[in-house]
Amino acid sequence: MIRLAIRCRAEHADLALAQLMELAPTGVEEVRDGEIVEYAVYGPPGEIPELPDLQAAVGDDLVEVTTSEVADDWHERWKQFHGSVLIGDGARGFVLLRPTWEPSGEREDVVELVLDPGQAFGTGSHPTTRLCVDLLLDIAPERGESGGEVVDLGCGSGVLAIAAHKLGFGPIYACDFDPLSVEATEVNARLNDTPLAVERADLREGLPSLAPTVLANLMRPLLLEVCEKIAALPGDHGIERIILSGLLVEEADEISAAYAALGLTERRRVSDGGWTGLLLSH
């Protein structure tokens, strides 16, 4: 297992992270050291980003790149890095994202998901996942009612799809172009006793069937491409509300305006750690 770390100045960190995540969408470790931020990705040789690609992406923001062999205990490092994450407030309820190695919270007012992160994005350690879950709480149906069909575009570990089901939506459809994400979503759906349909699909090649509720925690370029593809669909796209994230704060206006052209109006904007999530609806 290789650990590839890039170090950059704190003022360039958000941009460097956004670019790094396009190369390593499965998750990035962050370590802050005063003015310097280190981002690290883990993977077997050949599966981590190539150094020239990384240097080209991060460009002038880069201070240093290092690679090191990680001992076989890397799973233990991973565990230290990922703890349980509680999202929400008392008024709208809470969602707890709990990795398999943490004990259950067993609280009645908390909707709990147990997640085996595998190598897929979506443990709750990244703000964009938390922002999407927070926005899902906003649109969750009353207890006992159904929120209707959901499609999760770029499902990663399946966290949003599973949270949607536990909050009363269904049926749920999820897709991702990364086979590790599809696998992780299937594993996590079983762990949570959640029925969902998941398949491997590349959103750049085409859209799956849409649903009244769409979740899309993707990066800006892909959100724009998805928006264009929705606009080009014949007839009504059928989307009643959409949660978008994967955006830097400064990218949110552009994305909100692009989706407004589909008849979807921004209802709520939430931000954390330089990232933004948007809820839009008819």
Ligand SMILES: C[S@@+](CC[C@H](N)C(=O)[O-])C[C@H]1O[C@@H](n2cnc3c(N)ncnc32)[C@H](O)[C@@H]1O
């Ligand atoms: C930021 S992660 C979000 C994961 C999860 N939905 C969450 O909120 O934690 C983006 C996901 O989109 C997937 N993705 C990126 N490009 C894609 C594409 N062209 N087609 C389908 N999935 C894609 C990545 O594999 C990754 O799992």
